[in-house]
Amino acid sequence: MKKYILKRLLISVITLLVIILVLFLMLQFMPGSPFNDEKLSADQVASMRKAYGLDKPVIVQFLIYVKKVLTGDLGVSYSISQNTPITTLLSTRVPVSFRMGVNAVIIGALLGMLLGIAAALHHNSALDTICTVISVLGVSLPSYVFGLILAYFFSYRIRVLPLLYDQARVISSTFLPTLALSMFTIATVARFTRSSMLEVLDSEFMLLAESKGITGPALIFRHALRNVMISVITVLAPLVVDLMIGSLVIEQIFAIPGIGTLMVSSIQSNDYNVTIAIALIYSIMYIGVMLIVDILYGIIDPRIRLTKTQN
Secondary structure (H helix, E strand, O other), X not given: OHHHXXXXXXXXXXXXXXXXXXXXXXXXXXXXXXXXXXXXXXXXXXXXXXXXOOOOXXXXXXXXXXXXXXXXXXXXXXXXXXXXEHHHHHHHHHHHHHHHHHHHHHHHHHHHHHHHHHHHHOOOOHHHHHHHHHHHHHHHOOXXXXXXXXXXXXXXXXXXXXXXXXXXXXXXXXXXXXXXXXXXXXXXXXXXXXXXXXXXXXXXXXXXXXXXXXXXXHHHHHXXXXXXXXXXXXXXXXXXXHHHHOOHHHHHXXXXXXXXXXHHHXXXXXXXXXXXXXXXXXXXXXXXXXXXXXXXXXXXXXXXXXXXXXX
């Protein structure tokens, strides 16, 4: 297992370097530049590009950037907030998106598993149909549609929750966007939990457990759910990063000063450093989550750990 983890870490580092290089190349071909102010003359733009090192070859810029990143320096903003360290920009925005995303993951995973288990235990019943309809709606409709619906009823019609983000009312002002973000997770986890639970309930080892006198919650949670968790973790892992980083549209609807709105602003203004920094955060979190998932596989099912150790 240790050999496998070390191998994955090495692959992850190489992957991150490739991602940064690809981003550098893509940004070089983007129209415009970080210095699009019409008041600046050509000489002034050239002087600013030289000051920020943008006149150097791409590979040189890449090596300099990697060296800075290894020391924790993500550079400064070129245009959004000129000369402001990117770590300062992210320090106030990442916690907002992260907190909202974590809450959405928890809500989505718990409610999704409960719906899936309930649907499987009451297969072909009215409850199963209701859970299936909820799952279909959650997967079919984008999160921003749920956000708009929730905002209309609870912020405009009933007026029990604020529409826009309020630093003084963080919990109440992020409740609706968090719930909207969690809908897709609820639906996805419910579908996979239901199908996996039905398959597990019909398996031979479950019949063996019942023959030993194991029934009720012990049968479901100790034997069935443990095997279902592998499928749930597999489908949940990619969603975790998206939710923790935040939804671009949801943050725009509810005026949440998160990392999603910063990403949009950086792309629109060609602020290369900010764009690359946010993409780097996405990549690190995604690769980190997938590595954690692999480790959890081995914990949940020792057979997987044994297979990977042998490989």
